[in-house]
Amino acid sequence: MMSTPLFALLLSVACSPPISPRLACPSCRQALQEKSYRRHLAFCAPDLLDPEGWAAGDCAVVQRHCSRLHRPGSAAARALELRFGFGGKPAVTSQQRLAAEMGWTNRRTRDTIAKFLHAIPPVSEPSDRLQVLYEDASMLVVNKPAGVGVTPEHRWRGGSVLNWVMWHLSRDAAPPQDGRGRGGGGGQRRRGRGGRGGRRTPAPAPEPRPCHRLDLNTSGALVFAKTPEAASALMSQFESRRVRKAYAALCTAPPGESLVEGEICRVDGVQHCERRVCGPGESGQAARTSLVVVADSAAGGEAGSAGAAGGECLLLARPEQGRTHQVRLHCAAAGSPILGDALYGGGEGRGPLQRHGLHALALTLVSPATGAPLEVVAPLADDMRRAALEAGLRMRSAGAGRA
Structure with a gap:
C-alpha cells in the first residue's frame, strides 16, 4: 500500500499547473520562460535574435550609439566592440567568454550590455502624416x-x-541657429562617463510614451506623454476609467440594442x-459599451434609436473600459458588426474603405500640465467619410453630431 506522504506528493504533482517551458539565452545562458525570451534577447543579444536585421542596419545603429555614449578606448567601449564585432571583427557572442577577456564578473558584463542597449x-522619423491635435x-x-x-516592431x-x-x-528640443534654446531643454549638455576626458553629449529628451493603444487599422485620437511623470498621471486616468472615450x-447594420454588457x-x-464574449459560467474581463446610431440611410430618424432601419449606419460607441477589441466585439x-472587420463578422472592406471602419473620435481627460479637463476631437478619417457618403448615410435629427 502506498504511503501517505508519497501519495500526497504524487497528488500535488498531478494537480499542479503545467510548468512553462524554459529556454536558455544563447549569450548569457540565463534561463527564461518562452513568453519573455524575445524581449530578453532584444536587450542582451539582438544580433542573435534577428541576424538578418542586424546585418541590414541594426549593427550600424548600435555602433553609432556606442561611439556617442562611450569614450573611444574606454573599458565599456572595448567590451561592446568585442561583444558585437564592430569593424568587421568576429563577435564574442558568449558573455562568459567576454567577461574572461575583459577581466570582469559575469554580472558586470551582463549589466554593461543591457544598460547600453x-x-x-x-x-x-519625419512624416508629413503626423497630425497633432493638441500639445x-x-x-x-x-x-x-x-x-x-x-x-x-523594432x-x-x-x-x-x-x-x-x-x-x-x-x-522642438533642438537649439535654433542663433543658439537660443527652444522648448527649454535643447541647449543642456552633460558629461559622458569617460571622466575628465569623457565626451560631452546633448542631454536626451525623455522618450515619449503612448498612454493607450489603438489597433493597427483603427484611426483616431492617440495620447502620448512627454515625461515619465506625465505618463504615470495619464495612464492612471485610463486605468481608473476617468478618461471618456x-x-x-x-457598421453593416443598426444594432439590436443600445447598451452591450458582456465579459x-x-x-x-x-x-x-x-x-470573444464569454459564455455562461465563464469568467472574463468586465466590459460595457453604449451604442448610438448617428447616421443611416433612413430619412427623419431620431438619433439613438436602435434597429430602426436596415442597411449600413454610423454608430457612436462609448466604451466604459478599454478592453482589447471591446468596441469591435460589442458591435x-x-x-452590428463593423464594416471591413472580417474577424468579427463584418466582411471585407469595400470601395474607399479597405480596413475595418473604426475611428477613435474623441477623448476627454485631464492634462497633467494644467490640471484642467480637456476634450480632443479627431476629424473622421477620410476613407470612412467617403464610404459613408457612398452608402448614402445621413445624420439623424438630434444629438447626432456631438462626440
Whole structure:
C-alpha cells in the first residue's frame, strides 16, 4: 500500500499547473520562460535574435550609439566592440567568454550590455502624416492614421507613430541657429562617463510614451506623454476609467440594442489577437459599451434609436473600459458588426474603405500640465467619410453630431 506522504506528493504533482517551458539565452545562458525570451534577447543579444536585421542596419545603429555614449578606448567601449564585432571583427557572442577577456564578473558584463542597449532610443522619423491635435508641456494628442502601428516592431527601425512623435519632439528640443534654446531643454549638455576626458553629449529628451493603444487599422485620437511623470498621471486616468472615450464605427447594420454588457475572454489556440464574449459560467474581463446610431440611410430618424432601419449606419460607441477589441466585439454582439472587420463578422472592406471602419473620435481627460479637463476631437478619417457618403448615410435629427 502506498504511503501517505508519497501519495500526497504524487497528488500535488498531478494537480499542479503545467510548468512553462524554459529556454536558455544563447549569450548569457540565463534561463527564461518562452513568453519573455524575445524581449530578453532584444536587450542582451539582438544580433542573435534577428541576424538578418542586424546585418541590414541594426549593427550600424548600435555602433553609432556606442561611439556617442562611450569614450573611444574606454573599458565599456572595448567590451561592446568585442561583444558585437564592430569593424568587421568576429563577435564574442558568449558573455562568459567576454567577461574572461575583459577581466570582469559575469554580472558586470551582463549589466554593461543591457544598460547600453536600453539607452538606445527609438529612431526619430519625419512624416508629413503626423497630425497633432493638441500639445502642452506634458502631453500631446495625435490623429493616428489607419495602417500605422502605435509603436514600431523594432525600436531601431521606425515606421510607427511613436517614431514620428520622436522626430516632432526632437525638433522642438533642438537649439535654433542663433543658439537660443527652444522648448527649454535643447541647449543642456552633460558629461559622458569617460571622466575628465569623457565626451560631452546633448542631454536626451525623455522618450515619449503612448498612454493607450489603438489597433493597427483603427484611426483616431492617440495620447502620448512627454515625461515619465506625465505618463504615470495619464495612464492612471485610463486605468481608473476617468478618461471618456468615443468611437465612430461604420457598421453593416443598426444594432439590436443600445447598451452591450458582456465579459470578454481570450480566444485560445490562434496565432493572431482575438477575443470573444464569454459564455455562461465563464469568467472574463468586465466590459460595457453604449451604442448610438448617428447616421443611416433612413430619412427623419431620431438619433439613438436602435434597429430602426436596415442597411449600413454610423454608430457612436462609448466604451466604459478599454478592453482589447471591446468596441469591435460589442458591435458584433449587438448584431452590428463593423464594416471591413472580417474577424468579427463584418466582411471585407469595400470601395474607399479597405480596413475595418473604426475611428477613435474623441477623448476627454485631464492634462497633467494644467490640471484642467480637456476634450480632443479627431476629424473622421477620410476613407470612412467617403464610404459613408457612398452608402448614402445621413445624420439623424438630434444629438447626432456631438462626440
